[in-house]
Amino acid sequence: GQQLNQSPQSMFIQEGEDVSMNCTSSSIFNTWLWYKQDPGEGPVLLIALYKAGELTSNGRLTAQFGITRKDSFLNISASIPSDVGIYFCAGPTTSGTYKYIFGTGTRLKVLA
Amino acid sequence: NAGVTQTPKFRILKIGQSMTLQCTQDMNHNYMYWYRQDPGMGLKLIYYSVGAGITDKGEVPNGYNVSRSTTEDFPLRLELAAPSQTSVYFCASSSVTQYFGPGTRLTVL
Numbered sequence: 218g219q220q221l222n223q224s225p226q227s228m229f230i231q232e233g234e235d236v237s238m239n240c241t242s243s244s245i246f247n248t249w250l251w252y253k254q255d256p257g258e259g260p261v262l263l264i265a266l267y268k269a270g271e272l273t274s275n276g277r278l279t280a281q282f283g284i285t286r287k288d289s290f291l292n293i294s295a296s297i298p299s300d301v302g303i304y305f306c307a308g309p310t311t312s313g314t315y316k317y318i319f320g321t322g323t324r325l326k327v328l329a
Numbered sequence: 330n331a332g333v334t335q336t337p338k339f340r341i342l343k344i345g346q347s348m349t350l351q352c353t354q355d356m357n358h359n360y361m362y363w364y365r366q367d368p369g370m371g372l373k374l375i376y377y378s379v380g381a382g383i384t385d386k387g388e389v390p391n392g393y394n395v396s397r398s399t400t401e402d403f404p405l406r407l408e409l410a411a412p413s414q415t416s417v418y419f420c421a422s423s424s425v426t427q428y429f430g431p432g433t434r435l436t437v438l
Contacts, residue, residue, distance in 0.1 A: 258432070259429030262427070315423055316375075319371045322371050
């Protein structure tokens with residue numbers, strides 16, 4: 218079945234550093250979503266991508282829809298302590314436009 | 330605008346007990362979902378609904394039941410709780426993108 222693999226699984230970075238993470242699949246996706254989950258909370262949508270090659274920013278976050286449509290990337294610039302959390306990618310399954318699968322997550326820890 | 334609300338926030342069950350996790354959304358979304366998130370893992374889809382009266386299974390439906398009598402409510406029922414159902418349960422709703430509730434942390438002992 219469809220799977221989304223996220224890399225890295227976890228990372229520790231210094232405050233002020235830039236962060237890059239990615240999400241890959243063996244199947245093509247028409248939409249890529251990036252969520253952040255704070256400890257003890259539900260995921261919150263950060264960025265949605267709808268077209269191959271699309272580059273979209275939300276503050277210090279920038280996400281790209283890979284041109285192969287099998288991957289997506291999320292970058293965080295000048296990280297701050299509140300960036301800590303788990304970042305998930307997600308996309309609609311082939312069996313239903315509004316039925317999503319989620320990646321395994323990238324756990325980010327920022328050292329002040 | 331409350332978005333997606335879930336009750337209870339925490340619950341401890343004994344093996345074999347039953348309970349219903351409540352989920353309500355006030356955004357008039359047709360699509361609603363139940364996920365479970367095991368420690369250190371991603372989200373797994375349990376059940377979803379594309380509108381009132383219509384539900385379908387996700388990846389991990391065994392041991393759960395759902396109903397959707399109204400657009401707003403999508404309760405999840407556990408009939409015979411088992412330790413394997415210890416998890417955090419998230420409800421979500423969507424028109425195009427999903428919005429999540431705060432979760433219910435369930436422990437089965």
